[in-house]
Amino acid sequence: MHIPVTVIGAGLGGLALARVLHLHGIPVTVHEAETSPSARAQGGLLDIHDYNGQLAIEAAGLTDAFHSIVLEGHQAMRVLDRDGTVLFDQADDGTGGRPEVERGALRRILLDSLPPGTVRWGRKVTGTRPLGGGRHELAFADGTTLTTGLLVGADGAWSRVRPLLTSATPEYAGTSVVETYLFEADTRHPAAAKAVGGGSMIAHGQGGREIFAHRESGATLHAYIGLTEPQDWFAALDFTDAATATARIAREFDGWAPELRSLITDTDTAPLLRPFHTLPPGHRWERVPGVTLLGDAAHLAPPNGEGANLALLDGAELGRALAARPDDVEAALTAYEEAMFRRSAEAAEIHAMGPAGGAPHALAGDLTGHQAP
Numbered sequence: 001m002h003i004p005v006t007v008i009g010a011g012l013g014g015l016a017l018a019r020v021l022h023l024h025g026i027p028v029t030v031h032e033a034e035t036s037p038s039a040r041a042q043g044g045l046l047d048i049h050d051y052n053g054q055l056a057i058e059a060a061g062l063t064d065a066f067h068s069i070v071l072e073g074h075q076a077m078r079v080l081d082r083d084g085t086v087l088f089d090q091a092d093d094g095t096g097g098r099p100e101v102e103r104g105a106l107r108r109i110l111l112d113s114l115p116p117g118t119v120r121w122g123r124k125v126t127g128t129r130p131l132g133g134g135r136h137e138l139a140f141a142d143g144t145t146l147t148t149g150l151l152v153g154a155d156g157a158w159s160r161v162r163p164l165l166t167s168a169t170p171e172y173a174g175t176s177v178v179e180t181y182l183f184e185a186d187t188r189h190p191a192a193a194k195a196v197g198g199g200s201m202i203a204h205g206q207g208g209r210e211i212f213a214h215r216e217s218g219a220t221l222h223a224y225i226g227l228t229e230p231q232d233w234f235a236a237l238d239f240t241d242a243a244t245a246t247a248r249i250a251r252e253f254d255g256w257a258p259e260l261r262s263l264i265t266d267t268d269t270a271p272l273l274r275p276f277h278t279l280p281p282g283h284r285w286e287r288v289p290g291v292t293l294l295g296d297a298a299h300l301a302p303p304n305g306e307g308a309n310l311a312l313l314d315g316a317e318l319g320r321a322l323a324a325r326p327d328d329v330e331a332a333l334t335a336y337e338e339a340m341f342r343r344s345a346e347a348a349e350i351h352a353m354g355p356a357g358g359a360p361h362a363l364a365g366d367l368t369g370h371q372a373p
């Protein structure tokens, strides 16, 4: 009988792990801070790569379900100059290795594949304590505690489990994005809709200014307005005053083509600031009995199109490692961590050597891992 696994976080990584453990008959419970599956809009499209994310989906036995949620045509990709000139335009011919899905739909198929009760909602971990011998005590915001012999931190960028393994904390990566949404764009914002096309669009400017946008279902344009500025610069903007903040951000894009600027000025939602943080690239730790990390908790990086894919693969690989060595959990964790450290360091290295030479202005344009020519 395998030792029960306690997972913190029902993001894509934690759920992929739970699913693979379930397939191998290993008992698992996932504790999630959010109060329900619909507590927070999951937002955004993810392209799931054939060399990592899709391998995890396969290990989870969910390939058919995955194909049923792929958004056909959304792998199209365009690169525009700031004046609107099309520099690169690639149609989606259905043969690409990075199909696009909605993050919420992907999370849903993982959740639906687990026995009821596997995920405990409204279970926010507030503290952790080593008890020795590989055992750990978890404290929850609801006042309860729990002791576990095998703990996995799948709790994202600001992991509460991470301090058990390492003192590393995320630092500001130098770039933030402001998110906007334009609804029913084909009829209400046709020029912007045409500029974005059927999939994703990147427009690079000078001085760390860039716009990345993609078409979501229902002709929604979801844009990430990238600005390379220190956090103080953003702190001086009042994001509670949506109109003023929008106008201030738009000013930074004076001189850009109107159809690109309208992705800022015509937003149907209040602009949402998202600073990017990162752990040191190649970050690792010494083995600590009874606990490990996966996904952003282990190797948070500025968005480079790999984060969700790596989290999925970490989860699947950890599940497989535990299933392969039911009598030697420490050997399983060591094997998993060595492969995970290698994988995440390689991903960080590849993106640091991207076409922009790792310059900060590559960040927002790199959100889905598509590279400008």
Ligand SMILES: Cc1cc2nc3c(=O)[nH]c(=O)nc-3n(C[C@H](O)[C@H](O)[C@H](O)COP(=O)(O)OP(=O)(O)OC[C@H]3O[C@@H](n4cnc5c(N)ncnc54)[C@H](O)[C@@H]3O)c2cc1C
Pocket: 008, 009, 010, 011, 012, 013, 014, 031, 032, 033, 034, 044, 045, 046, 047, 123, 124, 125, 126, 154, 155, 156, 157, 158, 159, 160, 177, 274, 294, 295, 296, 297, 303, 304, 305, 306, 307, 308, 309, 310, 311, 367, 368, 369
């Ligand atoms: C703007 C933006 C765009 C991105 N675009 C892409 C993309 O196109 N492609 C891609 O591959 N990646 C993308 N990423 C990266 C990707 O979102 C992450 O790498 C991925 O979500 C990591 O998954 P995870 O399961 O490790 O963590 P998360 O998805 O962060 O899940 C962690 C879960 O843990 C829960 N949790 C947190 N703290 C606690 C606690 N104390 N107690 C209990 N539960 C807790 C959270 O509520 C959450 O459900 C993007 C990121 C950003 C910010």
